[in-house]
Amino acid sequence: ILNVEQSPQSLHVQEGDSTNFTCSFPSSNFYALHWYRWETAKSPEALFVMTLNGDEKKKGRISATLNTKEGYSYLYIKGSQPEDSATYLCATHSGAGSYQLTFGKGTKLSVIP
Amino acid sequence: ETGVTQTPRHLVMGMTNKKSLKCEQHLGHNAMYWYKQSAKKPLELMFVYNFKEQTENNSVPSRFSPECPNSSHLFLHLHTLQPEDSALYLCASSYGYEQYFGPGTRLTVT
Numbered sequence: 001i002l003n004v005e006q007s008p009q010s011l012h013v014q015e016g017d018s019t020n021f022t023c024s025f026p027s028s029n030f031y032a033l034h035w036y037r038w039e040t041a042k043s044p045e046a047l048f049v050m051t052l053n054g055d056e057k058k059k060g061r062i063s064a065t066l067n068t069k070e071g072y073s074y075l076y077i078k079g080s081q082p083e084d085s086a087t088y089l090c091a092t093h094s095g096a097g098s099y100q101l102t103f104g105k106g107t108k109l110s111v112i113p
Numbered sequence: 114e115t116g117v118t119q120t121p122r123h124l125v126m127g128m129t130n131k132k133s134l135k136c137e138q139h140l141g142h143n144a145m146y147w148y149k150q151s152a153k154k155p156l157e158l159m160f161v162y163n164f165k166e167q168t169e170n171n172s173v174p175s176r177f178s179p180e181c182p183n184s185s186h187l188f189l190h191l192h193t194l195q196p197e198d199s200a201l202y203l204c205a206s207s208y209g210y211e212q213y214f215g216p217g218t219r220l221t222v223t
Contacts, residue, residue: 004155032210043117044203044214087157093210099144100169101212103156 006090006104014112020076021107023090027071032093034101035075036065039086044062047068047088080111116140117215119204125221127196134189134218136204145187146205146212147179156203162187194222 005024013019025033032051038044048057053068061078077084087108091101117138125134138145147159161169162181176198178190186203199222205212 034211036214041216042217046211046213049211063166091156097208099146099161099163099207100158101156105153 004090004092004102004104006088006107008107009105010108010110012110013113015080015082018076018078019080019081019109020074021088021109023073023075025071025073025090025106026103030068030071030092030097033066034093035073035074036089036091036092037086038089038106044089068076075107077109080109082111082113085109085111089107104108117204117206117213119202119215119218121218122216123219123221125223126191127223128194128196130194131190131192131193134204134220135204136187136189136206136215138185138204138206138213138215140206140208140213142208142213143184144173144207145181145184146207147177147187147189148203148205149201150201152200159189167187194196194220196222198222 007022032049034049035047036044037047048064050066055066063076066073080093087106089106091103093101120135144163146161148156149159150156158171159173160179165181176193180188201217201219204215205218
């Protein structure tokens with residue numbers, strides 16, 4: 001994997017369903033992984049930053065895991081609500097001295113009431 | 114509000130115009146960034162400033178000219194743009210490696 005890839009590109013779920021999506025990234029030269037939540041016409045909002053293999057982070061109904069050896073992270077949303085509708089962005093950070101984040105194209109989630 | 118503001122939120126300009134985008138952060142951060150998002154593409158980093166000094170320029174055409182007069186303000190000066198430059202331009206700031214974004218300027222070049 002040369003770039004940060006996210007799947008699926010978009011999905012629709014019913015309110016109350018749980019869902020998850022994937023971020024894949026090059027496992028070499030990895031320093032940190034960021035998840036952002038981006039609602040239409042608003043600023044991307046930071047959800048999690050993870051650095052260590054096996055890291056798990058949780059904020060309310062949203063959680064994320066990280067596997068740096070195989071180069072992937074999962075984002076889980078439990079009991080989706082309409083307000084969870086947004087694009088979820090994943091980005092990797094290649095080193096402590098670099099400011100550059102490499103973003104995936106995002107997963108657009110629509111939660112149907 | 115994240116503490117990073119951008120003006121204007123929408124801009125329509127002709128190819129011969131000169132305009133500027135403004136970004137301001139009140140978070141006490143030392144680094145500021147310009148990103149571009151085109152349709153169906155990921156966010157692309159354009160420029161990075163750290164303590165007012167430009168540290169990265171990702172091969173951006175010279176028709177985009179950044180300016181960082183202090184750590185709280187960042188400008189993107191635009192001149193003789195092309196229609197393919199129409200995109201959402203996002204500003205961000207950071208202290209460490211966690212970046213905080215503004216809401217973006219939607220630019221349309223006619």
